[in-house]
Structure formats: structure tokens, C-alpha cells
Amino acid sequence: MTASPTRPPLSPTPRSTPTRKPQRYASDRDALYDVLDSALLCHVGLVLNGSPVVLPTAHGRDGDTLYLHGSTGSGNVRAAVDGADLCVAVSVLDGIVYARSLSDHSMNYRSAVIHGRAAPVTGEERKTHALRVLSEHLSPGSWDYARTPDRKELAATHVLALDLGEASVKIRTGDPSLDDADRDAHTTWAGVLPVHTTFGTPVTADYVPEGVAVPEHVSARTTGRTVRPPSW
Amino acid sequence: MTASPTRPPLSPTPRSTPTRKPQRYASDRDALYDVLDSALLCHVGLVLNGSPVVLPTAHGRDGDTLYLHGSTGSGNVRAAVDGADLCVAVSVLDGIVYARSLSDHSMNYRSAVIHGRAAPVTGEERKTHALRVLSEHLSPGSWDYARTPDRKELAATHVLALDLGEASVKIRTGDPSLDDADRDAHTTWAGVLPVHTTFGTPVTADYVPEGVAVPEHVSARTTGRTVRPPSW
Numbered sequence A, B: 001m002t003a004s005p006t007r008p009p010l011s012p013t014p015r016s017t018p019t020r021k022p023q024r025y026a027s028d029r030d031a032l033y034d035v036l037d038s039a040l041l042c043h044v045g046l047v048l049n050g051s052p053v054v055l056p057t058a059h060g061r062d063g064d065t066l067y068l069h070g071s072t073g074s075g076n077v078r079a080a081v082d083g084a085d086l087c088v089a090v091s092v093l094d095g096i097v098y099a100r101s102l103s104d105h106s107m108n109y110r111s112a113v114i115h116g117r118a119a120p121v122t123g124e125e126r127k128t129h130a131l132r133v134l135s136e137h138l139s140p141g142s143w144d145y146a147r148t149p150d151r152k153e154l155a156a157t158h159v160l161a162l163d164l165g166e167a168s169v170k171i172r173t174g175d176p177s178l179d180d181a182d183r184d185a186h187t188t189w190a191g192v193l194p195v196h197t198t199f200g201t202p203v204t205a206d207y208v209p210e211g212v213a214v215p216e217h218v219s220a221r222t223t224g225r226t227v228r229p230p231s232w
Helices: A029-038 A076-083 A124-138 A151-155 A216-222 B029-038 B075-081 B125-137 B151-155 B215-221
Strands: A042-048 A051-057 A060-062 A067-069 A085-097 A106-117 A157-163 A167-172 A190-198 B042-048 B051-057 B060-062 B065-071 B087-098 B104-119 B157-161 B166-171 B191-199
Touching: A029 A085, A029 A106, A029 A167, A042 A076, A042 B042, A042 B051, A051 A067, A051 B087, A060 A124, A060 A167, A067 A076, A067 B087, A076 A151, A076 A157, A085 B042, A085 B051, A085 B157, A106 A157, A106 A190, A106 B051, A124 A157, A151 A157, A151 B151, A157 B051, A190 B042, A190 B215, A216 B191, B029 B060, B029 B087, B029 B104, B029 B166, B051 B065, B060 B125, B065 B075, B065 B125, B075 B157, B104 B157, B125 B151, B151 B157
Parallel strands: none
Antiparallel strands: A042 A051, A042 A085, A060 A067, A067 A157, A085 A106, A085 A190, A106 A167, A190 B191, B042 B051, B042 B087, B060 B065, B065 B157, B087 B104, B087 B191, B104 B166
């Protein structure tokens, strides 16, 4: 998980350039990394047979590369491997924003949108590295604990690398807006209800014999609120 | 929030019909309703200038209609109003699935994908109803507490109605898979780490005078784990 030596600005193209509420757009790469590293899943959009298709999937970031993966049996994955234009949205909901007016009700969030065509990751070493990045994002510590993919499993998985060159980040934080019409509504409450993603108590699989302890890399997550790769 | 009197099956078209892992697809409308009502936000995909675009937004359901809304100033919203083909994905992450092999690592989730063209909701009464459904989904109780939209605010908002006729639901629950190769790895733990969405302690806006209490419809959410419209 190394930072990119050259860090170009975000939003270099018209489709990744904000046209509304510019104050909500972040322009630095750290904001992009924060969103990608905080979210447990992303939504990938592409055009298939003329229709938009959006599907949730796992992701993992290494520097300025976003890795995705999927079964070689999936039509959507094959379309992405064949160079379909992709749009990946990653959203973290941080709070429900209660204003004095319904029109100013909103959400606090961190949201990234990335455009581009992904390159298939090939070769055993590069593919294994990418899968490790994906694994460390979803389940940090598992790579060194569970059985790593064999050649047959590697062959059944397509791995994709999407460059983070064309991206935008939109963030809303803080208090609800206050419309002039509501300035004197002093007795009306307004504020933010924080939203957290939390982990519960691990549930051991039925096929695991009694006495096998939940490993530390799993049990330790229950206390934490946010998801960070181990290098953070 | 009334149930539809006729409840057609899901997945009536090729693009909404599963081709892989059929055991993970639900075929009843209650499963669709559950996903839509449980998620705090959705991701809307459409094709804009030939490129796929995916954006997070709020949603609300009334029977077999999904409501969306957005500013009249947004190009994506205007494209949807003009009849662009939409794909709406709604995903609820329920757990991280730790298997004995990395290849069997997965997520437990409930996921819905809806295809179709949305109809603009017009007329003050219908538009107000739709906005109320959206509001009750994101912030139940706010409609009766905060100031409702005036004509100018109504006019600045596009509201869209998407029929839930063409949809698919995919669900994964339960234990991690167990590959034959890992059957004898008795000392290796496997199981599920539950993922919850929780609400924190409400944060009052700076502009609210001291002594204004957090209303019950906000403070009561802190104790709950799931989001349900009040009619559930």
C-alpha cells in the first residue's frame, strides 16, 4: 500500500468535473483514498446490451490502483475484462441531517466516483498480489491465516485494475443548512444523527469443531468502528 | 405504504434474470421490499454522453413504486426525468464471511437491482406524497415535525417514480462455503463477522439555542439497529 509518487489532481475530464455545489467537492487524493479505504463495498456501473447495469462488489486499493475481481463465469465481469467503460461509485454514509425544513434535510457522506476502463491483471504473481490487496481490504489478516488460492482457483477469477486518474470526491459534513425562513424557529431542533458501520460478535461456522478459537484478526474488529487496511 | 394488490413475480426480463448461482436469488416481492426498506441509500446508474454514471442518492418505497428525487439543476436528474434507462442498485451488507480458504471468503448481503425508466411525479399533491415517502424513509417522523416544502422548494425538486416490475434480488446468508480441500483443516477457524449499521448520539446544530430537546423521533433511533419505515 504505497502512496503514488506523482499525485495528479482529481477531476481531469468533463465527466469527472463537478457542476453543482462546488463547495462539496474535495480535490485532493487523500480524500479519495479515505473514501475508498473506508467503504466495505463499491458499486460498479457499466453498459451491457445498451442498458446501464450497477452491481455491488468488493474492492481494494494499492496506491493509485483500484482492484476489482469476479468470476470468469460472470457476463458483467467479462465485459469489464473486454474493456467496457466503467463507473465505480464508493459511498460512506456518515450521518442523517435533520434540518428545520424538510427541504434542507440531507445526509452527511463521503462519496467517490471513478471513471475508466480497467485492465485485466494477468500473471500468477501480479494476480496474487491484487487478490491479496482485495483480501486485506475486506478481511485484514486472512491472507496469512487461511489457505491461499491454488492455480485452479486463480484461473477461475478475473482480476481487474482500474487507474484512479479520473475521479471525483464529494463530501458533506457538519450542521444542517438553515434557510432564512427558518431562522426564527428557535424551538425547532436541528442536528445530525451519526451513522456508523460496526462489527458484531463473530459467529463460528457449524463445521468448525468446538474449541477452535476465533483468531485475533477477526475478534479485534468487533471493537473498531471503521475499516482500515493494516498499513494505515 | 400499502402492499400491491397484485404481486407479480420478480425477474420478468432477460436483464433481470439471474444466470449464475441461482440458489442466491430470491423470487418473492417481500424480499425485494425488505432490501429497499432496510438500506439508507441506493446507487442509480444511467448512461450519460455514452458513459455509465453511478451516483448515490436517497430513496423511498410505497407499494411497488420506488421514489427518487433530486435538484432540477442536476444533469443526471434531468436525464432521468427525460426517460433515460435506469438501473438502481440497493445493497445491505450483513457480514464478512471468513472461510478456511481465501477463495471462499465472501460477504453476507441482501442486494436488489431494479431496471426501468422512471416517470416524473408532477402535481403538488402527488409530489408532496412522494417527498413524504422519501422523508419517512430517511428520517421517520420529520415530516410531522419540520417545515414542509413550500411551492418554490417543490418547484426546485424533481421527483421520479420507478415501478418495481423489473427487479432481481440476490441474498447470501449463513456459513462460509467449505471446499473439499479444506475439510480436514480442523484447527482453522471459519465463520461470519456480522456487520451492522448503527446510529450514534445526535449532535445538535450550533444555531439551535440551548435547552431545545432532541425530539423523540430522532433520539429513539439511537437504540435501533435497522432502519424501518414507521409502518413496518
